[in-house]
Amino acid sequence: DQQVKQNSPSLSVQEGRISILNCDYTNSMFDYFLWYKKYPAEGPTFLISISSIKDKNEDGRFTVFLNKSAKHLSLHIVPSQPGDSAVYFCGGAGGTSYGKLTFGQGTILTVHP
Amino acid sequence: EAGVTQSPTHLIKTRGQQVTLRCSPISGHTSVYWYQQALGLGLQFLLWYDEGEERNRGNFPPRFSGRQFPNYSSELNVNALELEDSALYLCASSFGRYNQPQHFGDGTRLSIL
Numbered sequence: 001d002q003q004v005k006q007n008s009p010s011l012s013v014q015e016g017r018i019s020i021l022n023c024d025y026t027n028s029m030f031d032y033f034l035w036y037k038k039y040p041a042e043g044p045t046f047l048i049s050i051s052s053i054k055d056k057n058e059d060g061r062f063t064v065f066l067n068k069s070a071k072h073l074s075l076h077i078v079p080s081q082p083g084d085s086a087v088y089f090c091g092g093a094g095g096t097s098y099g100k101l102t103f104g105q106g107t108i109l110t111v112h113p
Numbered sequence: 114e115a116g117v118t119q120s121p122t123h124l125i126k127t128r129g130q131q132v133t134l135r136c137s138p139i140s141g142h143t144s145v146y147w148y149q150q151a152l153g154l155g156l157q158f159l160l161w162y163d164e165g166e167e168r169n170r171g172n173f174p175p176r177f178s179g180r181q182f183p184n185y186s187s188e189l190n191v192n193a194l195e196l197e198d199s200a201l202y203l204c205a206s207s208f209g210r211y212n213q214p215q216h217f218g219d220g221t222r223l224s225i226l
Contacts, residue, residue: 044217098211
């Protein structure tokens with residue numbers, strides 16, 4: 001039962017353009033969502049989070065949008081930089097799953113100079 | 114501020130052995146989480162400790178156990194190691210229990226021969 005899905009295994013973007021990473025969830029009890037990026041041989045690095053009482057959260061070049069009715073969230077990176085090339089994971093938590101982050105399978109983002 | 118630290122970074126064991134992995138959280142963080150990332154799979158939640166108590170547990174057999182010490186550091190113990198236990202084990206910590214981002218260490222790479 002995959003409660004969080006990232007349907008795009010990879011995404012390729014030109015430097016300076018927008019990167020949009022998508023994530024769908026099925027557990028309606030989730031009320032807190034996060035995005036992480038991960039470089040090889042390192043642990044995931046927290047990027048940005050959003051609680052279900054909001055539909056948008058911004059932090060610098062990163063914006064997360066939450067559509068609760070569609071059970072969908074997205075991460076926008078503007079402008080994209082080559083250093084953003086990494087694996088991006090979305091995660092959700094809530095209800096009886098407090099403390100337990102359920103992650104998607106990840107999307108490999110490649111930003112070309 | 115020092116991040117989450119894990120030891121050892123790499124470990125090689127044989128089937129049937131036992132292993133202990135260690136984690137020191139970020140100063141001031143009281144919750145510690147353990148995740149497993151097996152090859153080709155996503156991050157799977159193992160355990161959550163908060164204030165010395167086990168608060169939540171993922172779908173792993175009882176031979177995966179752990180504890181949290183009064184200084185909030187934590188150990189993950191795996192008994193009767195099996196080949197499929199080969200994975201990256203990640204520890205994360207957070208300040209408080211609810212709707213707080215989890216910050217990850219770089220993990221312990223466990224290989225079972």
